Amino acid sequence: MKFNHFIKKSLTRQIIALMGVFTLLFLAGTIILTLLQEHVNSSYYKEREKLVKKEEIVQQIDHDFNLVFFNVRGYFAYNNSELKNQAASLRPGIRKLISEYNRIAATPEDKAFGKEMDEFADFYFIERLPASIEYFEAGRMDEVIKLADSGATARINSFQDETHDYLQNLHKELNDRVQSLIIKQSYIQTGFFLFLVVILVILFRMIRIMFKKIGQPLTQFANAAEEIARGGKAELHVGQERMDELAVLSTAFSKMVRTLQEKEQDLLAQNEELLAQQDELQAQREELEEVLGTMRSNERKLERRNELINGISNSLQKQEVLESIVNNMCYVIEADCGLIVMLQNGESASFGISALGVEQFNNHLASGFIDRLKQTKEGFTVKRQLLQEEKGYHERTVFGYDLYLPIISSNQEVTAVMVFTRFGFPFIQTHMDEYSALSKQIGLSLDKISSYENSEADRKLNQDILNTVKEGMQYVDRDGCILQVNKQLCEMFHCQDGFAGIVGQTWDKWSVLLKKQVVDEDGFTEFIWRAFNGETSSGETFVYKTKDRGHVCQMYCEGLYQNNERVGTVFVHRDITKEFKVDEMKSEFVSTVSHELRTPLASILGFSELLLNRELKPEKQKKYLMTILNEAKRLTSLINDFLDVQRMESGKQTYEKKYIELLPIIEKVIDNQQVQTDVHRIILESFDGNDLILGDSSKIEQVFTNLISNAIKYSPSGGPVYLRLYEENSLLHIEVEDHGLGIPENAAADIFNKFYRVDNSDRRRIGGTGLGLSIVQEIVRAHDGYVSFKSKYGEGSTFIVSIPGVYKPSHGLDENIHQSGTRYEVLVIEDDQSLAELIIQELTENNLHAKHFNTGRDALAYLENHLPDAIVLDIMLDEGLDGWSIMKILKRNEVLSHIPIIISTALDEKEKGLSLGAHDYFIKPYQTGSLSLAILQTLLKVGKAGQILIPENSPGD
């Protein structure tokens, strides 16, 4: 009973118990059935073994007897005693087998058969066989046969039959046993099947029990829980008699449901109470909100007032401040529109008023209100009827109230006035104090702005002055902080944000910013530090190089004193790159010239000395003299180069330009140059175009001599030098191409500069003054052309000379002119009569038609109706207009400005003449014929000549 109770209290235990009983049943059934099977099988095998054993023995006995009979008969037949002995030897075996059989014989039949076999053996071996053998040996064969016939043979046969019968019975018995085993086996199988069925039934029962005990109550719980969750009521019907966990759960669940229901009641009650409280709170809140609203509006007013003050104190932009004043004032004093006007310059800002309104007000400023404000310096209000546009859609009369407020500066002057208007409700007189307080505040800030504006204007003026200075300047206060810089300084040091990027920087920052851009950082820092501390002597300078562009700058510093107290330092940075470069180039030039001149000089002097002081063989003498000659030539050409450059620099180089063919000149230069070298081949590519230019042939020759000798010099290992001519864009281009050292990229910009030589150890052995290319450029430019080059460092260079090509008349000038029937008209303005006649004569000789005037006025009058092809102009004229004025007048006139002007004067002001637009400038006296040539060349250049000078069959006609 107690155990039963123990099991019932736990579901787990119940399940374990059920499972246990089931397992026990299953095991017991299985064991019993297995044992039974085992038993049936073993008893069958035992029986079978016995029967088989018996069978084997009987068969052996039968076999042995047969052998005995066989041998005995053989003995009798052949009288072979061997056979007799064999028969005798089988006897003990047979006896042994028989006695073995008797031992295992169980049934009465077996025992009877055993006795029978014993008896037969006795009969045969004891009774008959000895007797037969005795008879046989005695030779009494008949007796033997008689004995046999007397039943011995019959007995043997019957024994053999019996034996066979017995064996057959044994077989039958074996079969019976097998049959009975099969039947038993099938019984046992049926038993197994039934057992399984029973077990399944029991299992099913168990599941049913578990479902009833657990599943059903759980479903009930679920339904009940759901019902409660939905808010309904639910009862549980879990068996009262149960004692397990479900019973406990059910009790707890019921209790919980009860508690929940009680709580719900409580909450409902509380809720009602809270609702009542909330109503009360709502009322309180509304009350508070009302108070808060008032506070907020006050606060907003204060904020606006703050904003007004912030707005006018935060900005120094006058217009911005004025607008902020009007907007904020309107809000603060609750005006509908407002206006502020500066009396001094009429600057104004408004709120709610149209531009027209503002203008009208400004126009009437001088009327009474202003005077009153100026006199009383106190604000006042005015009531008036609103204008139609102010009233808007209101029909009845509405009054507006204007508040006039003066703004008074620190020196008690009215500097500005403010007017604010309320539509429909008046300004309260008691608020006037507040209004005037505000206006005072505004006055103060306007004062501040005006003083700021003054100082700003001063500062700007100072800055502008500073910016005009070419040097970079910075002013550092005594704490090391930068107070002011000028534009140049910002540019020199790449201040990214302009002044803002550097002004106001402390010593630590700006000194680093600047020194980073200087090559000698430490030297720079040391100098500015010494200068800042006043340790530099006056006039001491520091020269530094900038990192990025390699500019060279010179810096000096001056202390700034106020009342004998040092208040700061001014640093001045002067860009001396140009001077520095010129200096550098000059000294390099001096050194080069010195070297270049001394080398040939050393040869000339040395060899002369040897010639004078030594006895030399004639060949040697000749060799030395040749050397002296060559070196002297080299000296001459060097000196000529220097002189050329000098001439060109001073603008004194003259060019005698004629129509010249380029090819023959180039061929000549090539011939001269080819002689100088064995390793180079100078190749002129064929060209059959027009090679005519207007130029000075000796100068042009110099251009190509320089270029080709450069090509040879700068390709020391030899190779071809190509010359190529081609026409493009009416320019004649001549290329000189070598495959030598090439020009390094960094040298490209300076290559045409005077004295410039590519600094490179490879090139130092290549002589030269650094003047060749600069001379080339100068000459080509004088021919209205240009030189360019392309080069790849290490692979060679190509220099290209581009000069305008021209076409020469095929039949000569005269014929053309006669053929076309036109002659160029040249206006000659010259007051010296005899000179004029000379000029006219020269022009006429050259088939130009001269028209002469003594004064500019007459000439200008003529020009109103005529368009000559060129004008020859004297500068110093007797009456009124001089040559310069005439030129200016002509150049201003659209039609006349295109007429070429050739100046013919005693004044040496060529540059002025050319800059004013003259095409050529002749200083009297000049060679006869040169004026006409210049005019023709000019006409050729401006394209006038094309109509008559170009032959009929040439292209471009």
Next chain:
Amino acid sequence: MKKILIAEDEEILRMLISDTLEDGDFSVDEAEDGEEALQLMEKKQYDLVILDYMMPVLTGLDVIRKVRSGMNQNKDVKILMLSAKSQQNEQEEVLNAGADYFMVKPFSPLQLLEKVGEIADEV
């Protein structure tokens, strides 16, 4: 016979110097530039080296510095420097670097011969 090395890039001047020294009892080697001069000094011990200042590849000054730093057997060889530049500071620079004598271009061949003779006697 004293062994003399001439380093001079101008062929004509090289010829002038070697012809000048022809009369004396010298064996003369010639180099076209500083590097070639160094290569020759690598192989042979000289009694005197006549160096031009302005030479390609290696200047006379470079050569002196290299020789005096003991890069070959001619560490203590007498050196006569020829230069077209006659500035005082250059002369000092050359002598400080280790040249024994200095002669300005253009020079007198007879003087040069005389000088070389003196140096040869000293050695």
